[in-house]
Amino acid sequence: MxxxxxxxxxxxxxxxxxxxxxxxxxxxxxxxxxxxxxxxxxxxxxxxxxxxxxxxxxxxxxxxxxxxxxxxxxxxxxxxxxxxxxxxxxxxxxxxxxxxxxxxxxxxxxxxxxxxxxxxxxxxxxxxxxxxxxxxxxxxQPTPAANAEKTVESVSNRSMADQGEPTPEPRVVNAVPIPRPVQVGFLKPTLPLKPMPAIEPVPARPASTVAADSVRTRRATGRVPDVARSTRPKRTPGELLQEARAASADWPDAHLTADRIRKTVHTSAEKARGLRDALIAERAA
Structure with a gap:
């Protein structure tokens, strides 16, 4: 009004x-x-x-x-x-x-x-x-119910960019209890105690060597097992083109797409695009 x-x-x-x-x-x-x-x-x-x-x-x-x-x-x-x-x-x-x-x-x-x-x-x-x-x-004193509703409504109407990043939940770490050491100072030993061997101090390595070792990546060693290798033999571009030509012989030009060729001959997207261009050029010729 x-x-x-x-x-x-x-x-x-x-x-x-x-x-x-x-x-x-x-x-x-x-x-x-x-x-x-x-x-x-x-x-x-x-x-x-x-x-x-x-x-x-x-x-x-x-x-x-x-x-x-x-x-x-x-x-x-x-x-x-x-x-x-x-x-x-x-x-x-x-x-x-x-x-x-x-x-x-x-x-x-x-x-x-x-x-x-x-x-x-x-x-x-x-x-x-x-x-x-x-x-x-x-x-x-007015009740804060109306102000709370307005606040909730304004927060719900804001975009995700305006609301900011959500607060991450605190991570709970499973604390493993550390066993308390047994005090043996007041116990009478029944067996003779053996002397502990002396531990030789390890020389400190320079910081540059430690940093180089940490940055250096380890290379994989050993041969790949036969089980992990692919059983499909590697095909040459001519064989791929021949399979694609035979599979798409009855396809109309509208269905001759790289994605369909990739799924039919089971090859990569890059090779499928090359096969598609080759087949289109053959049909145009």
Missing amino acids: KRTPKTLLVLALVVVVGMAFRVSWNALRDVARAIGADHTAATLYPFVVDGLMALALVATLVLTADARRFALRVLGTYTGASLVLNYVHGLVPALHGASVDWGRLADWNPANWALVLLATSLPVGSIYFGSDLVAKVLHH
Whole structure:
């Protein structure tokens, strides 16, 4: 949705809510006068009830989980209370002219007591619930679920070159336990110990000789066994051409390819290309 329609929609909503507040403000002001509020208090009374409804609605859009459910309960409670007081204002015509008795909202005493209790408790509830909602909104921290989804999506959308080389897994080396030496210092030998022969020191070889030996490659010695040799006799180019000519005698020109000749006469790709050129030249001649 474009920005201009959104702006018009929000402005229309503000106008409708403002007109609805004006209608409700008249009824709540008369109810506040009936329960003993002065002129200034009666004027501010609708802002206490309907204003908290607007605050709870904004809190539901920001909060999550249990805090959001609490804001929804506050919104539903004050919406129902405002609806009841507007309904009472419509049922009691004396409230319109402020000629009703002080503290009298209904003829039946239990109903009148309940209505007066409701009307007088709404300002106190606005202080408590409004402060709690504001504190919850200020201390609210958005969950990182949305950011994590965006991160995973961005990583999956990147090419392999952008993601970089994968981290190699650590190599696990099978550690062979080294046997611990046996301490024989405190054991009494039963047999006479033979003296160890002296080890003559090996003269150190120069670094150039070691490097030359390491670079030098060993050549294969000995003859190749007969089993490892190929049993197919080596064919001359004339014999290969004769076999290819006999095998491709009934082939059309489109099937005369180097790959097919290579598979038929069992030769290398380079020789197959030479045979193909020779056969094509013979057919052209």
